[in-house]
Amino acid sequence: MQSYVQIENASMVFSTKKGKFTALTDINLHVEQGEFIALIGHSGCGKSTLLNLVAGLLDATDGVLLLSNKEIKGPGPERGVVFQNHSLLPWLSAFENVYLAVEKVFGRSETKKQLKARTTAALELVGLTHAAAKLPGEISGGMKQRVGIARALAMEPKVLLMDEPFGALDALTRAHLQDELLKIVAATQSTVIMVTHDVDEAVLLSDRIVMMTNGPAATIGEILTVDLPRPRERLQLAHDPHYHDLRSKVLEFLYSRQMRPKEAA
C-alpha cells in the first residue's frame, strides 16, 4: 500500500552569496494517514527546511515529495501550516484570521452562513469562542498560537504541518496546549508532521520520532517508534518506565551520537 506522504531521496541545496549550501540530503520518509510524526534535531539541522518542503514553501533541489500520490508543487491549503510565531495578521480579529482561510478553501461551495459556522467551530475546538472578536495584539501568546492552530485545522487539511508551534511559549502554557493538541488530533484523526526541539513533547505527542543528524547535509539519522498506548496522560507517563526508556533513547541520539559540534555552539 502506498503511504500518505512520501518523501523520496529529497535534498535541498541553497545558493547563498558564499556559494552552495547543502541543507538536506537523501531524505526518505513515509508517513501513514492519521500518523503523528515529530521531527527532532539540533538547531540548524534542517528540520524546518524539511517541513517547508512538505509545505511547498520550498522546492526540493532533488528527489520527489508526494501527498496521496500527487507531487507536491508549491504551497496549498490541503497542507495546513502552523507557524512558529503564529503569523496571524494583526489587523484582523481572531475570527477574521480563521475566516480568511475558511473562505479561501470552502468559499466556492458553501454559503456565508456555513463559512461562519465553520470558523466558529474551529475557534470552539481550540477553546477560544470568547476571544473571537479580539485582535491578535489583545490576546496572549498561547491564545495566538491556538488561533493559528484553529486556522490550520479549519481548512480541513490532509496534513497538518507544525513548525515548533509551542517553542515561543512558557512551559505551563506549552504543556496545556500539548494536552489540547492531543485531544484535537484524537478527535480529528489528523495526519501531523511537527518540528520540535523538545524531547518530552516529541515522546508525548508522536507515533514516530524522526531524529535528524547535524547539518550541513543533514539527513534522517534514526526513526524511533513511540509505542505508548493512547490516550496518553502526562502524569501517568511521568511514572512509566517505557516512557523514560524512549525518552532516553532520543536524548542519547541527540547528545551522545549527534553532539553539537563545538564550533557551532
Added chain:
Amino acid sequence: MSAINATPENLNHILSGEDIALTPKVPAAAAPTRRTPLFESESGKRLIEGTLNLFKSIIPPLLGMLLFIAVWALIANTNKSIPGPSETWTSAVELFSDPFYDNGPNDKGIGWNILNSLYRVGLGFGAAAAVGIPLGFMIGRFDFLNRMLSPIISILRPVSPLAWLPIGLLVLQRAEPASIWVIFISSIWPMVLNTAAGVQRIPQDYMNVARVLNLSEFKVFTKILFPAVLPYVLTGVRLAIGVAWLVIVAAEMLTGGVGIGFWVWDEWNNLNVAHIIIAIFVVGIVGLLLEQALMLIAKRFSYD
C-alpha cells in the same frame, strides 16, 4: 483622575453617613469619631494626585513659553526694530478680527492667505501622494524597478526644492502651477521611499500565510500588503506634508500671488515686522496642526 470626578465621590462618601451616623451609637467613653479630613480620604488623595499630575504636564511647557516670551521681550527691548510680544499680540488681534476681508488682489485678509497656501499644498501634495504611493508600492514589490530607479532617486532627492522652480516656470509658464510643481517634487520623495521600505519590510511570515492559503492577488493586496504597509505610508505622508508646508512659504515668496509666503514678503516690503512675526507663528501652528492630524490617523492604523 480629574477634580470633577473626585468631588462628587467625596461628597457621597461624606453624605453616606459612615462617619456621622455612627457617632451617636459610640459609647460616650470612646473618643468621638473624627471626620476624615479631605486630604486623607480616598477621593481627596486622588484629587491631590490629579492636581499634581496636571501641574506636571502643564508647568514645563508653560515655563518654556514664558521663557521664550521673556527672551523675545528682551531682544525687542535692545533692538527697537523688532516689535515686542505685547505689540505683536495687539497687531495679531487686529489682524484676526477680520481674517477674510478682500480689498483687491494685493490686499486680502490673513485667512485668505492661509487658505490659498493650503490649497496649493493640497494640490501639490495630493498629486505627489497619487504618484508617489503607487510608485513606492511598485519599487518595493519589484526588485528590478528598485534597482532601476534608485540611482535617479538618490540624485534627485537631496536637491533643494526651490531649485525646481525655474524648471517649473519654464515648462508651465505661470507662477501658480510652478509653485504647485515645487510642492509636488519636494514632497514626493518621502512617500516613495517610505512606501517602498514598508513593502520590502513585510514580514516573510505574512507572505508565507498568503502562499499557504493560496490567496488571490487581490486578497493579498487588500488583506496583507495594504494593511501591512499602511503605517509606513502614513509616516511618509507625515514627513511629506511637513516638507510641503516648509517649502510653500519659500516658493510663494518667489512666485507672488495670494498666500502666506507672499504675504510675509509683502509685509517685509511694508516694513511691518509685527505681521512677519505673526506669519511665523501662523506657519508654525498650521504645520503643527497638519502633522498632529496625520499622527492621529497613523495611530488608528498602528497594530503594534
